[in-house]
Amino acid sequence: xxxxxxxxxxxxxxxxxxxxxxxxxxxxxxxxxxxxxxxxxxxxxxxxxxxxxxxxxxxxxxxxxxxxxxxxxxxxxxxxxxxxxxxxxxxxxxxxxxxxxxxxxxxxxxxxxxxxxxxxxxxxxxxxxxxxxxxxxxxxxxxxxxxxxxxxxxxxxxxxxxxxxxxxxxxxxxxxxxxxxxxxxxxxxxxxxxxxxxxxxxxxxxxxxxxxxxxxxxxxxxxxxxxxxxxxxxxxxxxxxxxxxxxxxxxxxxxxxxxxxxxxxxxxxxxxxxxxxxxxxxxxxxxxxxxxxxxxxxxxxxxxxxxxxxxxxxxxxxxxxxxxxxxxxxxxxxxxxxxxxxxxxxxxxxxxxxxxxxxxxxxxxxxxxxxxxxxxxxxxxxxxxxxxxxxxxxxxxxxxxxxxxxxxxxxxxxxxxxxxxxxxxxxxxxxxxxxxxxxxxxxxxxxxxxxxxxxxxxxxxxxxxxxxxxxxxxxxx
Ligand code: F6P
Numbered sequence: 001x002x003x004x005x006x007x008x009x010x011x012x013x014x015x016x017x018x019x020x021x022x023x024x025x026x027x028x029x030x031x032x033x034x035x036x037x038x039x040x041x042x043x044x045x046x047x048x049x050x051x052x053x054x055x056x057x058x059x060x061x062x063x064x065x066x067x068x069x070x071x072x073x074x075x076x077x078x079x080x081x082x083x084x085x086x087x088x089x090x091x092x093x094x095x096x097x098x099x100x101x102x103x104x105x106x107x108x109x110x111x112x113x114x115x116x117x118x119x120x121x122x123x124x125x126x127x128x129x130x131x132x133x134x135x136x137x138x139x140x141x142x143x144x145x146x147x148x149x150x151x152x153x154x155x156x157x158x159x160x161x162x163x164x165x166x167x168x169x170x171x172x173x174x175x176x177x178x179x180x181x182x183x184x185x186x187x188x189x190x191x192x193x194x195x196x197x198x199x200x201x202x203x204x205x206x207x208x209x210x211x212x213x214x215x216x217x218x219x220x221x222x223x224x225x226x227x228x229x230x231x232x233x234x235x236x237x238x239x240x241x242x243x244x245x246x247x248x249x250x251x252x253x254x255x256x257x258x259x260x261x262x263x264x265x266x267x268x269x270x271x272x273x274x275x276x277x278x279x280x281x282x283x284x285x286x287x288x289x290x291x292x293x294x295x296x297x298x299x300x301x302x303x304x305x306x307x308x309x310x311x312x313x314x315x316x317x318x319x320x321x322x323x324x325x326x327x328x329x330x331x332x333x334x335x336x337x338x339x340x341x342x343x344x345x346x347x348x349x350x351x352x353x354x355x356x357x358x359x360x361x362x363x364x365x366x367x368x369x370x371x372x373x374x375x376x377x378x379x380x381x382x383x384x385x386x387x388x389x390x391x392x393x394x395x396x397x398x399x400x401x402x403x404x405x406x407x408x409x410x411x412x413x414x415x416x417x418x419x420x421x422x423x424x425x426x427x428x429x430x431x432x433x434x435x436x437x438x439x440x441x442x443x444x445x446x447x448x449x450x451x452x453x454x455x456x457x458x459x460x461x462x463x464x465x466x467x468x469x470x471x472x473x474x475x476x477x
Contacts, residue, residue, distance in 0.1 A: 024045070030427075034396075111251045125155055130186075143427075148251060181212055261428045
Protein backbone atom coordinates (compact mmCIF):
# COMPACT_ATOMS: atom_id res chain seq x y z
CA UNK A 1 0.00 0.00 0.00
CA UNK A 2 1.65 3.25 -1.11
CA UNK A 3 -0.16 5.74 1.01
CA UNK A 4 0.67 5.87 4.68
CA UNK A 5 -2.12 8.45 4.76
CA UNK A 6 -5.42 8.12 2.90
CA UNK A 7 -4.48 10.12 -0.19
CA UNK A 8 -6.11 8.70 -3.35
CA UNK A 9 -3.95 7.22 -6.09
CA UNK A 10 -2.40 9.39 -8.82
CA UNK A 11 -4.87 8.41 -11.56
CA UNK A 12 -7.81 9.11 -9.24
CA UNK A 13 -6.38 12.51 -8.33
CA UNK A 14 -6.21 13.49 -12.01
CA UNK A 15 -9.76 12.28 -12.65
CA UNK A 16 -11.21 14.18 -9.71
CA UNK A 17 -9.20 17.36 -10.21
CA UNK A 18 -9.08 18.58 -13.85
CA UNK A 19 -6.87 21.55 -12.98
CA UNK A 20 -4.24 19.33 -11.38
CA UNK A 21 -1.92 19.06 -14.37
CA UNK A 22 -1.79 22.86 -14.65
CA UNK A 23 -1.62 23.79 -10.98
CA UNK A 24 0.84 21.23 -9.62
CA UNK A 25 3.80 22.72 -11.40
CA UNK A 26 6.23 25.56 -10.87
CA UNK A 27 8.17 27.45 -13.50
CA UNK A 28 11.22 29.47 -12.44
CA UNK A 29 14.37 30.53 -14.24
CA UNK A 30 14.01 28.35 -17.36
CA UNK A 31 13.13 25.30 -15.20
CA UNK A 32 9.69 23.73 -14.89
CA UNK A 33 8.92 21.35 -12.03
CA UNK A 34 5.85 19.15 -12.61
CA UNK A 35 4.82 17.43 -9.39
CA UNK A 36 1.28 16.55 -10.47
CA UNK A 37 2.21 12.85 -10.42
CA UNK A 38 3.11 12.96 -6.73
CA UNK A 39 0.02 11.60 -4.93
CA UNK A 40 -0.81 14.74 -2.98
CA UNK A 41 -4.16 16.50 -2.77
CA UNK A 42 -4.59 20.27 -2.82
CA UNK A 43 -5.37 20.29 0.89
CA UNK A 44 -2.22 18.31 1.52
CA UNK A 45 -0.18 20.77 -0.52
CA UNK A 46 -1.59 23.67 1.46
CA UNK A 47 -0.81 22.01 4.76
CA UNK A 48 2.73 21.33 3.56
CA UNK A 49 3.22 25.04 2.98
CA UNK A 50 2.04 25.79 6.51
CA UNK A 51 4.88 23.56 7.71
CA UNK A 52 7.36 26.24 6.66
CA UNK A 53 5.67 28.70 9.00
CA UNK A 54 5.50 26.33 11.96
CA UNK A 55 9.15 25.36 11.40
CA UNK A 56 10.15 29.03 11.30
CA UNK A 57 11.75 28.74 7.88
CA UNK A 58 11.77 32.50 7.31
CA UNK A 59 13.79 33.13 10.46
CA UNK A 60 16.11 30.21 9.69
CA UNK A 61 16.81 31.62 6.22
CA UNK A 62 17.56 34.99 7.78
CA UNK A 63 20.00 33.30 10.16
CA UNK A 64 21.71 31.53 7.27
CA UNK A 65 22.22 34.73 5.28
CA UNK A 66 23.23 36.72 8.35
CA UNK A 67 26.17 34.39 8.87
CA UNK A 68 24.94 32.93 12.13
CA UNK A 69 26.37 29.60 13.31
CA UNK A 70 23.81 27.37 11.64
CA UNK A 71 26.42 24.62 11.67
CA UNK A 72 25.84 24.11 15.38
CA UNK A 73 28.22 21.22 16.12
CA UNK A 74 31.17 23.02 14.51
CA UNK A 75 30.00 26.49 15.60
CA UNK A 76 30.39 27.76 12.07
CA UNK A 77 28.22 29.75 9.66
CA UNK A 78 27.45 28.21 6.28
CA UNK A 79 28.11 30.97 3.78
CA UNK A 80 28.51 29.27 0.41
CA UNK A 81 26.22 32.06 -0.87
CA UNK A 82 29.05 34.56 -0.26
CA UNK A 83 31.17 32.72 -2.84
CA UNK A 84 28.86 33.85 -5.62
CA UNK A 85 27.71 37.18 -4.17
CA UNK A 86 28.27 40.51 -5.85
CA UNK A 87 30.51 43.25 -4.49
CA UNK A 88 28.74 45.16 -1.75
CA UNK A 89 26.88 42.10 -0.42
CA UNK A 90 27.00 41.43 3.29
CA UNK A 91 26.72 38.18 5.21
CA UNK A 92 27.54 39.39 8.69
CA UNK A 93 30.85 40.11 10.39
CA UNK A 94 32.32 36.68 9.64
CA UNK A 95 32.46 37.13 5.89
CA UNK A 96 34.79 39.76 4.47
CA UNK A 97 33.51 40.33 0.94
CA UNK A 98 36.73 42.07 -0.15
CA UNK A 99 38.76 38.99 0.77
CA UNK A 100 36.27 36.66 -0.90
CA UNK A 101 36.26 38.69 -4.10
CA UNK A 102 40.06 38.71 -4.10
CA UNK A 103 40.13 34.93 -3.63
CA UNK A 104 37.63 34.57 -6.47
CA UNK A 105 39.66 36.80 -8.77
CA UNK A 106 42.82 34.79 -8.09
CA UNK A 107 41.40 31.43 -9.09
CA UNK A 108 39.50 32.95 -12.01
CA UNK A 109 42.74 34.48 -13.30
CA UNK A 110 44.38 31.05 -13.17
CA UNK A 111 41.35 29.48 -14.86
CA UNK A 112 41.62 32.03 -17.67
CA UNK A 113 45.30 31.22 -18.25
CA UNK A 114 44.59 27.50 -18.24
CA UNK A 115 41.58 27.90 -20.51
CA UNK A 116 43.25 30.07 -23.15
CA UNK A 117 46.50 28.09 -23.15
CA UNK A 118 48.75 30.91 -21.95
CA UNK A 119 49.67 28.73 -18.97
CA UNK A 120 51.48 26.42 -21.38
CA UNK A 121 49.69 23.42 -19.88
CA UNK A 122 47.76 20.87 -21.93
CA UNK A 123 46.55 18.70 -19.05
CA UNK A 124 45.45 19.27 -15.48
CA UNK A 125 45.12 16.63 -12.77
CA UNK A 126 42.28 17.61 -10.45
CA UNK A 127 42.91 15.62 -7.26
CA UNK A 128 40.02 15.74 -4.81
CA UNK A 129 37.16 13.65 -3.45
CA UNK A 130 33.58 14.13 -2.21
CA UNK A 131 32.65 17.79 -2.42
CA UNK A 132 36.13 18.52 -3.75
CA UNK A 133 35.30 16.42 -6.79
CA UNK A 134 31.59 15.81 -7.42
CA UNK A 135 30.29 19.35 -7.89
CA UNK A 136 33.21 20.63 -9.96
CA UNK A 137 33.16 17.49 -12.11
CA UNK A 138 29.43 17.91 -12.74
CA UNK A 139 29.90 21.55 -13.78
CA UNK A 140 32.85 20.73 -16.06
CA UNK A 141 30.91 17.91 -17.70
CA UNK A 142 27.62 19.78 -18.07
CA UNK A 143 29.10 23.00 -19.44
CA UNK A 144 32.03 21.58 -21.39
CA UNK A 145 32.25 23.19 -24.85
CA UNK A 146 35.54 21.59 -25.96
CA UNK A 147 37.01 25.09 -26.32
CA UNK A 148 39.62 24.79 -23.58
CA UNK A 149 43.38 24.45 -24.05
CA UNK A 150 43.49 22.11 -21.07
CA UNK A 151 42.07 18.65 -20.53
CA UNK A 152 41.07 17.94 -16.92
CA UNK A 153 41.58 14.48 -15.43
CA UNK A 154 39.56 13.87 -12.25
CA UNK A 155 41.31 11.76 -9.63
CA UNK A 156 39.22 10.98 -6.55
CA UNK A 157 39.44 7.47 -5.04
CA UNK A 158 42.75 5.60 -5.07
CA UNK A 159 43.09 3.86 -8.45
CA UNK A 160 46.70 2.84 -9.05
CA UNK A 161 46.04 1.33 -12.47
CA UNK A 162 44.45 4.53 -13.77
CA UNK A 163 47.19 6.69 -12.27
CA UNK A 164 49.83 4.54 -13.98
CA UNK A 165 48.01 4.88 -17.28
CA UNK A 166 47.77 8.68 -16.96
CA UNK A 167 51.48 8.86 -16.17
CA UNK A 168 52.18 6.89 -19.34
CA UNK A 169 49.86 8.96 -21.50
CA UNK A 170 50.54 12.50 -20.24
CA UNK A 171 53.65 14.66 -20.46
CA UNK A 172 54.73 15.85 -17.00
CA UNK A 173 56.28 18.95 -18.56
CA UNK A 174 52.90 20.22 -19.78
CA UNK A 175 50.74 18.77 -17.01
CA UNK A 176 49.68 20.64 -13.88
CA UNK A 177 47.77 19.61 -10.80
CA UNK A 178 45.12 21.11 -8.56
CA UNK A 179 45.02 19.57 -5.10
CA UNK A 180 41.46 20.30 -4.00
CA UNK A 181 40.98 19.64 -0.34
CA UNK A 182 39.36 21.87 2.26
CA UNK A 183 41.26 20.11 5.06
CA UNK A 184 44.35 19.35 2.97
CA UNK A 185 44.58 16.11 4.91
CA UNK A 186 42.20 13.67 3.18
CA UNK A 187 44.06 10.39 2.71
CA UNK A 188 43.01 9.71 -0.90
CA UNK A 189 43.85 13.23 -2.00
CA UNK A 190 47.20 13.52 -0.24
CA UNK A 191 48.33 10.05 -1.34
CA UNK A 192 47.73 10.93 -5.00
CA UNK A 193 49.12 14.43 -4.58
CA UNK A 194 52.42 12.99 -3.33
CA UNK A 195 52.60 10.57 -6.24
CA UNK A 196 51.76 13.32 -8.73
CA UNK A 197 54.34 15.64 -7.18
CA UNK A 198 56.97 12.97 -7.75
CA UNK A 199 55.79 12.31 -11.32
CA UNK A 200 55.71 16.01 -12.22
CA UNK A 201 59.35 16.12 -11.16
CA UNK A 202 61.67 19.11 -11.04
CA UNK A 203 59.80 22.42 -10.90
CA UNK A 204 56.52 20.66 -9.99
CA UNK A 205 55.55 23.57 -7.72
CA UNK A 206 55.33 25.92 -10.71
CA UNK A 207 52.58 23.71 -12.15
CA UNK A 208 50.71 22.88 -8.92
CA UNK A 209 48.00 24.70 -7.00
CA UNK A 210 46.11 23.99 -3.77
CA UNK A 211 42.42 24.82 -3.40
CA UNK A 212 42.01 24.67 0.35
CA UNK A 213 40.88 26.28 3.58
CA UNK A 214 44.12 25.12 5.19
CA UNK A 215 46.91 27.19 3.63
CA UNK A 216 49.38 26.12 6.31
CA UNK A 217 49.24 22.46 5.35
CA UNK A 218 49.45 23.31 1.67
CA UNK A 219 52.62 25.31 2.23
CA UNK A 220 54.05 22.50 4.37
CA UNK A 221 53.44 20.25 1.35
CA UNK A 222 55.63 22.60 -0.67
CA UNK A 223 52.99 24.63 -2.51
CA UNK A 224 54.24 28.21 -2.91
CA UNK A 225 52.08 30.77 -1.09
CA UNK A 226 51.03 32.39 -4.36
CA UNK A 227 49.81 29.00 -5.61
CA UNK A 228 47.53 28.48 -2.62
CA UNK A 229 43.97 29.33 -3.69
CA UNK A 230 42.24 29.76 -0.36
CA UNK A 231 38.58 29.61 0.51
CA UNK A 232 37.06 30.17 3.94
CA UNK A 233 36.41 27.42 6.47
CA UNK A 234 32.74 28.48 6.68
CA UNK A 235 32.16 26.77 3.31
CA UNK A 236 31.28 23.10 3.58
CA UNK A 237 32.89 20.64 1.16
CA UNK A 238 29.65 19.70 -0.59
CA UNK A 239 28.84 23.40 -0.97
CA UNK A 240 32.29 24.41 -2.28
CA UNK A 241 32.12 24.07 -6.10
CA UNK A 242 31.69 27.89 -6.27
CA UNK A 243 35.09 28.42 -4.59
CA UNK A 244 38.63 27.71 -5.80
CA UNK A 245 37.65 24.02 -5.60
CA UNK A 246 35.92 24.85 -8.88
CA UNK A 247 39.07 26.19 -10.54
CA UNK A 248 39.56 23.08 -12.70
CA UNK A 249 35.96 23.29 -13.86
CA UNK A 250 36.42 26.99 -14.62
CA UNK A 251 39.58 26.10 -16.57
CA UNK A 252 37.62 23.58 -18.63
CA UNK A 253 34.48 25.62 -19.32
CA UNK A 254 36.14 29.04 -19.31
CA UNK A 255 35.89 31.90 -16.79
CA UNK A 256 32.95 33.53 -18.60
CA UNK A 257 30.72 30.47 -18.26
CA UNK A 258 31.84 30.04 -14.65
CA UNK A 259 30.89 33.65 -13.93
CA UNK A 260 27.44 33.02 -15.41
CA UNK A 261 27.17 29.90 -13.23
CA UNK A 262 27.87 32.08 -10.18
CA UNK A 263 25.35 34.67 -11.37
CA UNK A 264 22.62 32.06 -11.72
CA UNK A 265 23.36 30.78 -8.23
CA UNK A 266 23.30 34.29 -6.83
CA UNK A 267 19.85 34.79 -8.32
CA UNK A 268 18.62 31.62 -6.63
CA UNK A 269 20.04 32.96 -3.36
CA UNK A 270 18.02 36.16 -3.69
CA UNK A 271 14.84 34.20 -4.45
CA UNK A 272 15.38 31.86 -1.51
CA UNK A 273 16.09 34.75 0.84
CA UNK A 274 12.61 36.13 0.13
CA UNK A 275 10.81 32.80 -0.27
CA UNK A 276 8.41 33.65 2.56
CA UNK A 277 6.60 35.86 0.06
CA UNK A 278 6.43 33.44 -2.86
CA UNK A 279 7.68 29.86 -2.45
CA UNK A 280 10.90 29.32 -4.36
CA UNK A 281 11.75 26.14 -6.22
CA UNK A 282 13.97 25.30 -3.26
CA UNK A 283 11.06 25.41 -0.83
CA UNK A 284 8.72 23.41 -3.08
CA UNK A 285 11.40 20.74 -3.61
CA UNK A 286 11.98 20.59 0.16
CA UNK A 287 8.27 20.16 0.87
CA UNK A 288 7.92 17.41 -1.71
CA UNK A 289 10.95 15.56 -0.32
CA UNK A 290 9.48 15.94 3.15
CA UNK A 291 6.13 14.53 1.97
CA UNK A 292 7.72 11.57 0.21
CA UNK A 293 10.00 10.74 3.14
CA UNK A 294 7.81 11.41 6.14
CA UNK A 295 4.17 11.15 4.93
CA UNK A 296 4.54 8.39 2.34
CA UNK A 297 7.43 6.80 4.25
CA UNK A 298 9.49 6.26 1.08
CA UNK A 299 13.19 5.97 1.87
CA UNK A 300 14.72 6.29 -1.61
CA UNK A 301 14.73 8.96 -4.30
CA UNK A 302 15.98 8.22 -7.81
CA UNK A 303 17.40 11.14 -9.80
CA UNK A 304 17.43 10.21 -13.47
CA UNK A 305 18.83 12.63 -16.06
CA UNK A 306 17.49 12.48 -19.61
CA UNK A 307 19.69 15.49 -20.40
CA UNK A 308 23.03 13.70 -20.99
CA UNK A 309 24.95 16.76 -19.81
CA UNK A 310 23.48 16.20 -16.33
CA UNK A 311 24.62 12.59 -16.08
CA UNK A 312 26.63 13.46 -12.95
CA UNK A 313 23.77 15.26 -11.18
CA UNK A 314 22.74 12.20 -9.18
CA UNK A 315 26.30 11.73 -7.87
CA UNK A 316 26.50 15.32 -6.68
CA UNK A 317 23.03 15.14 -5.13
CA UNK A 318 23.90 11.92 -3.32
CA UNK A 319 26.49 13.75 -1.28
CA UNK A 320 24.56 17.01 -1.00
CA UNK A 321 21.43 15.30 0.35
CA UNK A 322 22.81 12.30 2.22
CA UNK A 323 25.79 14.00 3.87
CA UNK A 324 23.60 16.99 4.82
CA UNK A 325 20.43 15.18 5.91
CA UNK A 326 21.68 11.74 6.89
CA UNK A 327 21.60 12.58 10.58
CA UNK A 328 20.40 10.82 13.75
CA UNK A 329 20.22 13.68 16.25
CA UNK A 330 18.49 17.05 16.15
CA UNK A 331 19.93 20.52 16.70
CA UNK A 332 19.68 20.00 20.46
CA UNK A 333 21.60 16.70 20.23
CA UNK A 334 18.47 14.69 20.98
CA UNK A 335 18.28 11.32 19.19
CA UNK A 336 15.70 11.33 16.40
CA UNK A 337 12.99 8.66 16.18
CA UNK A 338 11.82 9.73 12.73
CA UNK A 339 13.44 9.06 9.33
CA UNK A 340 15.80 11.59 7.74
CA UNK A 341 17.76 11.42 4.47
CA UNK A 342 16.43 9.13 1.72
CA UNK A 343 18.87 7.01 -0.24
CA UNK A 344 19.66 9.04 -3.35
CA UNK A 345 20.65 7.08 -6.44
CA UNK A 346 20.40 7.59 -10.18
CA UNK A 347 22.27 8.30 -13.35
CA UNK A 348 21.39 8.64 -17.03
CA UNK A 349 17.90 8.27 -18.39
CA UNK A 350 17.64 5.68 -20.94
CA UNK A 351 20.62 3.70 -19.60
CA UNK A 352 18.68 3.02 -16.40
CA UNK A 353 15.66 1.92 -18.42
CA UNK A 354 17.81 -1.02 -19.44
CA UNK A 355 18.94 -1.91 -15.93
CA UNK A 356 16.80 -0.92 -12.92
CA UNK A 357 13.48 0.30 -14.37
CA UNK A 358 12.06 -3.23 -14.50
CA UNK A 359 12.12 -3.39 -10.70
CA UNK A 360 10.86 0.17 -10.40
CA UNK A 361 7.85 -0.62 -12.60
CA UNK A 362 6.87 -4.13 -11.47
CA UNK A 363 8.71 -4.69 -8.20
CA UNK A 364 6.70 -4.71 -4.94
CA UNK A 365 8.49 -1.66 -3.52
CA UNK A 366 7.62 1.91 -4.40
CA UNK A 367 10.60 4.09 -5.36
CA UNK A 368 9.82 7.74 -6.16
CA UNK A 369 11.69 9.38 -9.00
CA UNK A 370 12.79 12.82 -10.16
CA UNK A 371 13.25 12.80 -13.95
CA UNK A 372 15.42 15.68 -15.15
CA UNK A 373 15.62 16.76 -18.76
CA UNK A 374 15.77 19.56 -21.29
CA UNK A 375 13.67 20.52 -24.26
CA UNK A 376 16.61 21.02 -26.60
CA UNK A 377 20.36 21.21 -26.99
CA UNK A 378 22.56 22.47 -29.80
CA UNK A 379 24.23 19.62 -31.64
CA UNK A 380 23.98 17.86 -34.97
CA UNK A 381 21.39 15.32 -33.77
CA UNK A 382 18.28 17.18 -32.54
CA UNK A 383 16.15 14.10 -33.15
CA UNK A 384 18.24 12.24 -30.53
CA UNK A 385 17.44 14.95 -28.03
CA UNK A 386 13.77 14.68 -28.91
CA UNK A 387 13.96 10.92 -28.31
CA UNK A 388 15.42 11.52 -24.84
CA UNK A 389 12.60 13.92 -24.04
CA UNK A 390 10.00 11.46 -25.34
CA UNK A 391 11.44 8.74 -23.07
CA UNK A 392 11.28 11.08 -20.08
CA UNK A 393 7.61 11.85 -20.70
CA UNK A 394 6.82 8.21 -21.40
CA UNK A 395 8.40 7.04 -18.17
CA UNK A 396 6.60 9.70 -16.14
CA UNK A 397 3.32 8.47 -17.59
CA UNK A 398 4.14 4.78 -17.15
CA UNK A 399 5.22 5.14 -13.52
CA UNK A 400 2.11 7.15 -12.68
CA UNK A 401 -0.51 5.23 -14.67
CA UNK A 402 0.93 1.73 -14.82
CA UNK A 403 -0.65 -0.79 -17.21
CA UNK A 404 -3.67 -3.06 -16.71
CA UNK A 405 -4.66 -4.24 -20.20
CA UNK A 406 -2.06 -6.96 -20.61
CA UNK A 407 -1.42 -10.41 -19.26
CA UNK A 408 -0.90 -10.44 -15.52
CA UNK A 409 2.85 -10.70 -15.95
CA UNK A 410 2.80 -7.70 -18.31
CA UNK A 411 0.80 -5.39 -16.10
CA UNK A 412 2.30 -2.71 -13.86
CA UNK A 413 0.63 -1.21 -10.76
CA UNK A 414 1.60 2.40 -11.53
CA UNK A 415 0.83 4.92 -8.83
CA UNK A 416 4.57 5.37 -8.42
CA UNK A 417 5.37 8.99 -7.44
CA UNK A 418 7.33 10.74 -10.19
CA UNK A 419 8.19 14.40 -10.69
CA UNK A 420 9.81 15.95 -13.74
CA UNK A 421 12.20 18.90 -13.82
CA UNK A 422 12.71 20.25 -17.33
CA UNK A 423 14.87 23.14 -18.51
CA UNK A 424 14.32 24.81 -21.88
CA UNK A 425 18.01 24.53 -22.79
CA UNK A 426 20.75 23.96 -20.21
CA UNK A 427 23.24 26.80 -19.85
CA UNK A 428 25.67 28.15 -17.24
CA UNK A 429 23.16 30.49 -15.68
CA UNK A 430 20.28 28.07 -15.24
CA UNK A 431 22.61 25.30 -14.09
CA UNK A 432 24.01 27.58 -11.40
CA UNK A 433 20.49 28.53 -10.45
CA UNK A 434 19.43 24.88 -10.15
CA UNK A 435 22.47 23.76 -8.12
CA UNK A 436 22.08 26.64 -5.67
CA UNK A 437 18.33 25.95 -5.43
CA UNK A 438 19.10 22.34 -4.56
CA UNK A 439 21.49 23.50 -1.82
CA UNK A 440 18.71 25.66 -0.41
CA UNK A 441 16.16 22.84 -0.71
CA UNK A 442 18.45 20.75 1.48
CA UNK A 443 18.78 23.57 4.00
CA UNK A 444 15.02 24.15 4.05
CA UNK A 445 14.45 20.45 4.67
CA UNK A 446 17.00 20.50 7.50
CA UNK A 447 14.97 23.30 9.08
CA UNK A 448 11.72 21.35 8.75
CA UNK A 449 13.45 18.40 10.37
CA UNK A 450 15.38 20.37 12.99
CA UNK A 451 18.78 18.94 12.05
CA UNK A 452 22.21 20.35 11.19
CA UNK A 453 22.76 20.22 7.41
CA UNK A 454 26.39 21.28 7.57
CA UNK A 455 28.40 18.74 9.56
CA UNK A 456 29.35 15.15 8.74
CA UNK A 457 30.66 13.42 11.83
CA UNK A 458 29.49 10.06 10.55
CA UNK A 459 32.40 9.80 8.10
CA UNK A 460 35.12 10.07 10.76
CA UNK A 461 35.00 6.58 12.33
CA UNK A 462 35.57 4.83 9.00
CA UNK A 463 38.60 6.99 8.34
CA UNK A 464 39.98 6.24 11.83
CA UNK A 465 39.52 2.49 11.49
CA UNK A 466 41.04 2.46 7.99
CA UNK A 467 44.13 4.26 9.25
CA UNK A 468 44.49 1.73 12.08
CA UNK A 469 44.06 -1.24 9.76
CA UNK A 470 46.41 0.25 7.18
CA UNK A 471 49.19 0.69 9.73
CA UNK A 472 48.72 -2.92 10.88
CA UNK A 473 48.79 -4.15 7.28
CA UNK A 474 51.97 -2.19 6.68
CA UNK A 475 53.59 -3.58 9.84
CA UNK A 476 52.53 -7.10 8.88
CA UNK A 477 50.41 -7.66 12.02
O1 F6P B 1 33.20 12.79 3.12
C1 F6P B 1 33.71 13.56 4.12
C2 F6P B 1 34.33 14.81 3.53
O2 F6P B 1 34.82 15.61 4.56
C3 F6P B 1 33.35 15.60 2.66
O3 F6P B 1 32.46 16.38 3.40
C4 F6P B 1 34.32 16.38 1.84
O4 F6P B 1 33.72 16.95 0.70
C5 F6P B 1 35.34 15.29 1.49
O5 F6P B 1 35.41 14.47 2.67
C6 F6P B 1 36.72 15.82 1.12
O6 F6P B 1 37.22 16.60 2.15
P1 F6P B 1 38.42 17.62 1.83
O7 F6P B 1 37.90 18.63 0.85
O8 F6P B 1 38.79 18.22 3.16
O9 F6P B 1 39.55 16.82 1.23
